[in-house]
Amino acid sequence: DQQVKQNSPSLSVQEGRISILNCDYTNSMFDYFLWYKKYPAEGPTFLISISSIKDKNEDGRFTVFLNKSAKHLSLHIVPSQPGDSAVYFCAASRYQGGKLIFGQGTELSVKP
């Protein structure tokens, strides 16, 4: 039972444009949502998070949107840069510091 899903295995975007990565979840008990970026041969790197009491959180070029009624979250990267090319994972947990349930990942390719 995949509680967190990223339905797009890959995404290709032109440098300078917006990248939108999507994530759906099924468990309404999730209270915290996080995005991680992963380069080959490295562990995931934390990008940005949001709690269920908010619907938007921004950090520089990264914005996460949460739609609780649709059980959907998205990560927007504006403007996209070639260095953003990596695999992006969304993750969810029921409480702060709790176990993370990850999606399958979306490989983002930003072309110059």
Place this chain on the structure above:
Amino acid sequence: ETGVTQSPTHLIKTRGQQVTLRCSSQSGHNTVSWYQQALGQGPQFIFQYYREEENGRGNFPPRFSGLQFPNYSSELNVNALELDDSALYLCASSPPRGTSGRENEQFFGPGTRLTVL
């Protein structure tokens, strides 16, 4: 500030053998979680340790066991290795609860790539 470190980087074992993977948490972090990442998949939660006690476990059999030491470093032990245990094993540490705004973040090490032949 030293990040999360894991050893070894790579490991090759044969079916039926036992393996121990090690993790040093980031300075000041008292919670350690272990994840298994199979090829093309997202990380899967194995278990979490908080103050040397197991604090949650995922859907993994008992042959996956762990320890956390007083300095908050941790070990993952896998007995009777199977071919499907081949994966990247990730350790993540997180700061003490009550740390302003950061306790939900888990900081990952580079992982140990285990190959079972």
